Amino acid sequence: MALHLPSPRNTSPSMTLRPFFWRKLQNGLVQTFSIIALALAIGAMLWILGTIFSRGGEVLSWDFLTNSSKPYGVPGNGIANALLGTLMITVTAAVIAIPIALAAGIGLSEFAKQSRFANLMRFCINVMMGIPSILIGLFVYMLWVVPQKSFSGFAGALALAILMIPVITRTTEDMLRMVSDHLREAALALGCSRWEMIVQVVCKSARNGLVSGILLAVARVAGETAPLLFTALFADTWPRDFFTHPTANIPVLITETTTNSPFEAMHQVGWGAALVITLIVLIINIVAKTCFREQKR
Amino acid sequence: MNTVNNMTNPKIKVRNLSFYYENGHQALFNNDLDIREHAITAVIGPSGCGKSTHLRTYNRIYSLHRGQRAEGEIWLDGINILAPETDLLLLRRRVGMIFQRPTPFPMSVFENVAYPLRLHFKMNKREVADRVEQALRDASLWEEVKDTLHKSGQALSGGQQQRLCIARAIVTEPEVLLLDEPTSAIDPVATLKIEDLLLRLKERFTIVIVTHNMQQAARISDVTAFFYKGHIVETGETKQVFTTPKQKQTEEYITGRFG
Ligand SMILES: Nc1ncnc2c1ncn2[C@@H]1O[C@H](COP(=O)(O)OP(=O)(O)OP(=O)(O)O)[C@@H](O)[C@H]1O
Numbered sequence: 001m002a003l004h005l006p007s008p009r010n011t012s013p014s015m016t017l018r019p020f021f022w023r024k025l026q027n028g029l030v031q032t033f034s035i036i037a038l039a040l041a042i043g044a045m046l047w048i049l050g051t052i053f054s055r056g057g058e059v060l061s062w063d064f065l066t067n068s069s070k071p072y073g074v075p076g077n078g079i080a081n082a083l084l085g086t087l088m089i090t091v092t093a094a095v096i097a098i099p100i101a102l103a104a105g106i107g108l109s110e111f112a113k114q115s116r117f118a119n120l121m122r123f124c125i126n127v128m129m130g131i132p133s134i135l136i137g138l139f140v141y142m143l144w145v146v147p148q149k150s151f152s153g154f155a156g157a158l159a160l161a162i163l164m165i166p167v168i169t170r171t172t173e174d175m176l177r178m179v180s181d182h183l184r185e186a187a188l189a190l191g192c193s194r195w196e197m198i199v200q201v202v203c204k205s206a207r208n209g210l211v212s213g214i215l216l217a218v219a220r221v222a223g224e225t226a227p228l229l230f231t232a233l234f235a236d237t238w239p240r241d242f243f244t245h246p247t248a249n250i251p252v253l254i255t256e257t258t259t260n261s262p263f264e265a266m267h268q269v270g271w272g273a274a275l276v277i278t279l280i281v282l283i284i285n286i287v288a289k290t291c292f293r294e295q296k297r
Numbered sequence: 298m299n300t301v302n303n304m305t306n307p308k309i310k311v312r313n314l315s316f317y318y319e320n321g322h323q324a325l326f327n328n329d330l331d332i333r334e335h336a337i338t339a340v341i342g343p344s345g346c347g348k349s350t351h352l353r354t355y356n357r358i359y360s361l362h363r364g365q366r367a368e369g370e371i372w373l374d375g376i377n378i379l380a381p382e383t384d385l386l387l388l389r390r391r392v393g394m395i396f397q398r399p400t401p402f403p404m405s406v407f408e409n410v411a412y413p414l415r416l417h418f419k420m421n422k423r424e425v426a427d428r429v430e431q432a433l434r435d436a437s438l439w440e441e442v443k444d445t446l447h448k449s450g451q452a453l454s455g456g457q458q459q460r461l462c463i464a465r466a467i468v469t470e471p472e473v474l475l476l477d478e479p480t481s482a483i484d485p486v487a488t489l490k491i492e493d494l495l496l497r498l499k500e501r502f503t504i505v506i507v508t509h510n511m512q513q514a515a516r517i518s519d520v521t522a523f524f525y526k527g528h529i530v531e532t533g534e535t536k537q538v539f540t541t542p543k544q545k546q547t548e549e550y551i552t553g554r555f556g
């Protein structure tokens with residue numbers, strides 16, 4: 001069988017070249033525009049970070065990190081109870097959300113694939129990701145806080161879990177779909193069951209990507225305020241009664257000390273707390289990105 | 298019918314096999330083929346003629362993709378591979394497969410080979426280690442990796458990865474080995490190594506290999522099947538197919554390739 005490659009001379013003589021000048025100008029304009037846009041975005045971010053670091057840096061101290069929060073006027077104010085509360089709420093949310101979301105992501109990528117049902121699920125997940133977080137807070141308020149007759153850290157964790165589930169489901173599906181079918185076939189060809197193939201080969205192969213998706217979701221909800229306002233609320237006490245009482249947390253502490261307080265001393269606490277939560281989120285993000293980079297290699 | 302079909306006691310008997318992809322495209326038309334035991338059968342033919350499709354029915358690996366379906370019968374020592382009640386895990390322990398692109402798992406060299414052993418057998422550590430070593434020796438890879446068994450299998454060279462996949466496929470002692478262009482992504486020296494390896498392994502396994510490389514088919518195979526547009530046009534002893542092909546299409550394909 002002979003190969004028939006079209007010869008370059010087959011281009012028709014009626015074809016005229018577009019002038020280079022316009023194409024180059026277009027190219028230049030688009031490039032300039034995107035560089036300006038990039039500079040604006042980075043500039044805004046640096047400005048925010050700069051303000052938080054300089055204002056928050058002034059109040060940051062060991063006492064600030066280890067003292068419990070106090071009403072205005074009481075000396076020795078700190079954020080330790082809120083830090084602990086945020087940790088408890090976020091970890092509980094992650095413990096609830098991760099198994100559900102991983103299972104959903106695996107189901108979509110490995111079983112449902114392109115079925116009608118899968119596409120409907122994907123649509124719902126996208127809708128869920130778009131719901132304003134304050135509505136999730138109200139939802140948990142009505143279905144958990146009202147029947148339980150009390151605000152609680154656990155209610156806050158439920159709200160954050162609902163926020164995390166669609167995010168982790170999406171990244172899980174994406175990461176698993178990045179694993180090539182060759183690997184799946186190779187595993188099945190050795191006599192793996194479907195489930196062994198998924199857990200021992202596909203998930204293992206996508207491990208870093210999965211971890212990175214989870215971390216990004218955690219980072220995203222760790223600073224969420226609106227869903228906690230109706231659920232965990234706030235308290236100047238240590239978070240002792242996680243399931244039955246309002247529980248201190250950083251985001252609500254920030255609103256309490258800044259917008260809800262006229263006093264400069266309280267504003268200072270707010271800036272300090274803002275710096276701490278920013279650092280936490282930043283670190284989680286960096287770890288997540290490192291994981292993802294390893295994954296791609 | 299030619300002499301190769303209706304051979305006595307073939308390891309695999311393909312009868313009236315047709316194959317359809319999800320989109321309704323029929324890729325195979327009424328294939329009949331006998332695969333001789335302890336021999337190498339080469340499957341040749343132009344690109345897109347259905348060689349891979351044909352091979353992928355022998356271990357039903359196509360069933361990963363919903364909507365693909367095969368019709369007809371494929372007999373492996375008296376069991377019909379295509380029967381719905383056939384146990385796929387057992388089938389795939391008996392029929393191993395090696396793909397075009399090497400597919401090491403994200404585990405160490407050792408774990409890659411130990412993995413299928415642990416899937417199918419209860420064994421103590423000593424036994425696993427012995428069998429892994431033997432499989433790596435059989436795949437002519439042991440000398441190159443014996444000091445770095447804990448390193449990632451994905452860090453090996455392409456040719457080494459492919460031999461790792463062969464070791465992984467033979468460690469559970471399957472009866473049949475399917476290879477789909479196993480050397481097309483690999484340099485010539487590594488290719489010769491794998492060809493030697495296959496010639497040695499045919500004492501123990503029944504081998505079916507898809508190849509685009511006519512010299513390779515001529516060098517290593519005992520029987521050749523020529524595919525064209527989803528039909529098996531000609532099968533016969535490799536020598537006969539290459540020197541005195543009975544069909545015009547076979548002759549054109551072979552001579553076209555040789556120039
Ligand atoms: N997933 C698929 N969906 C639909 N049609 C397919 C699919 N895969 C292959 N085909 C078609 O089936 C036919 C046979 O393909 P197959 O991959 O078996 O050919 P091949 O002989 O292995 O080719 P090559 O030598 O290029 O590997 C081709 O016409 C191809 O277009």
Ligand SMILES: [Mg+2]
Nearest residue numbers: 348349350477
């Ligand atoms: Mg092919």
